[in-house]
Amino acid sequence: MTADVRPLTHDDLDWVAGLTAVRRESLAPHAPRFWRPAAGATAKHRTFLGRLVDDPAALTLRTEHGYLMALGDDTRRVVDDMAVAEGHWVDEGVALLQAVVEQAATVRFVVPVAEAERRATAEAVRLRPVETWWHRDLPLVQVRGEGDRVELSTAGARGRLVPAPPVYDPGGPVLLVADVETGAALGLLEDEAAERGATVSVVTQRADDLMRELLLVEAGYVRTTAFFETIDA
Secondary structure, three states, X not given: OOOOOEEOOHHHHHHHHHHHHHHHHHHHHHOXXXXXXXXXXXXXXXXXXXXXXXXXXXXXXXXXXXXXXXXXXXXXXXXXXXXEOOOOHHHHHHHHHHHHHOOOOEEEEEEEOOOHHHHHXXXXXOEEEEEEEXXXXXXXXXXXXXXXXXXXXXXXXXXXXXXOOOOEOOOOOEEEEEEEOOHHHHHHHHHHHHXXXXXXXXXXXXXXXXXXXXXXXXXOOEEEEEEEEEXXX
């Protein structure tokens, strides 16, 4: 049976916020600090989604048991906010994501590693993994005060402190590492970040960068999220 894909409206927002709250709670055990829901997360998320429904540039769609919101334009769309009730990914999840693929030249889809049905949906519409985010909890040793959006660097590593998304509360800013050459350099960056109040470190890795993958495994990092994109024709 073909899924009925239709526009999302303000009348759907309570249902959408509730569906996403269930998903948020299911993710939390896989990274208890990184994905710890913030106080009032459901209300905050509902407000954010309401703004997207009003945004003519956003693509907001639903089916009977799922929804998605795609940001960007028809050149490139990013799908992060998407939730589908268990058991409906194989039909409604695929239909929702396929609707975006058919409209945008490039689609980037955020897939937490713990969500196998979400990954299968990405593969069903011929998206491929291009990047992985790894994370590790940092020691809680703040001595220099918090500092959001602070650039950090050392010989062989570079990153910055960023605030967590409003729906999550890891207890402080997050260290986001873009460049790292050695485990020792990563350790120095982590130490400074922890001193500034960071509670979690996140490192990005291209799918083809096996040396960084090995470095992160040896440093005690865990895969958290994969990013899938449209396969070039």
